[in-house]
Amino acid sequence: MSQQESGATSSAVDAGNEPVADRLLGAADIRAIAAAAGIRPTKKFGQNFVIDPGTVRRIVREAGIRPNDAVLEVGPGLGSLTLALLEAGAHVHAVEIDPALASRLPDTVERFMPEATHRLTVIRQDALTLSADDVPELAAAPRFTLVANLPYNVATPIVLTLLERFAPLDRILVMVQKEVADRLAARPGSKIYGAPSVKLAWYGSAQRVGTIGRHVFWPAPNVDSALVLFNRHHESAADPTITVDTTAPAPERERVFALIDAAFGQRRKTLHAALRHLVSDSAFTAAGIEPTRRGETLTIEEFSRLAAAQALA
Structure with missing residues (x-):
């Protein structure tokens, strides 16, 4: 399924079963x-x-x-x-x-x-x-x-x-x-x-x-x-900016990823326009995210916060 292989300097060039001197392929x-x-x-x-x-x-x-x-x-x-x-x-x-x-x-x-x-x-x-x-x-x-x-x-x-x-x-x-x-x-x-x-x-x-x-x-x-x-990321990560719970249940991840797909599916549009069928005005307010922004400016933490706000709206 991939690209691989190695070497320009190996000494084994025959295709038989003789012992080879180099361990990696040339x-x-x-x-x-x-x-x-x-x-x-x-x-x-x-x-x-x-x-x-x-x-x-x-x-x-x-x-x-x-x-x-x-x-x-x-x-x-x-x-x-x-x-x-x-x-x-x-x-x-x-x-x-x-x-x-x-x-x-x-x-x-x-x-x-x-x-x-x-x-x-x-x-x-x-x-x-x-x-x-x-x-x-x-x-x-x-x-x-x-x-x-x-x-x-x-x-x-x-x-x-x-x-x-x-x-x-x-x-x-x-x-x-x-x-x-x-x-x-x-x-x-x-x-x-x-x-x-x-x-x-x-x-x-x-x-x-x-x-x-x-x-x-x-x-x-x-x-x-x-x-x-x-x-x-790990829950014990020392980086305080990491706020995404990667152990969250699949439905939560799917909600976040659905917003990401919609936002970048129309990346030239504002979030309000691109997510109009997915996120309410109240959810934008609760998440503290300006709806006139575009998806390309949001971090994963902001997408997660927006999805969580919409789930509670």
Whole structure:
């Protein structure tokens, strides 16, 4: 389901089962593995494989992965990021929608990092359908991290869906299209601040932590990529500005998200106009929010306050 793969400097270039000297995949390894398996990157699954070991190691480093950490990887592709995560000592649950890639991944790990095979679990599934029943170990874990190179067209839905379904999902480091990264990390008042920005802020805080050039991919995409780091809010958070209760029942979150969708569905209109069928004048007054403002100026706390006021109106 993703873009991935690594390396321009590996010494293992054959597609057989001979021992390899390097633990991470190089560009020649990737092409050899793909050719041997009859795999070609497809636009359908948004596949662009990373061909630089330094890039996948950087992703793992930015994610703060430590030995024995529980990690969910979406779209492992041919396995370069998977190997980098295993190299760091993580226990990896890799969710792959492409059956050919999913079946190949255990063999690649067995060949390049045999001592880590017991720390890899492969799930052949669409990440958007993933539930606690599919990954009970992660669902029961105190916390786990999502580390992934996400397809550009479904990056935002995947992140928001997994945050909604998995309370232990505590930290995220994803590589996405630069424009997507900018939107996810945008702040109120900016032109790129939109529904994804606000909804992600419901769960925690996001920031861009680096850019990735096109040359590290095979095939090279037509856009640059960037890394986004996300940390979930906790009730014990020391930041007094965090007033959103991310443990709130689903109906409350749905009310807030409905206001966000309506406000940004007509972002040029004032809140009074865009939310006229959803929010009463008295609710604006009770929430202390001027109805002549536009949605792009509101924080997640203000959207939450407005939804709560309307529920009591």
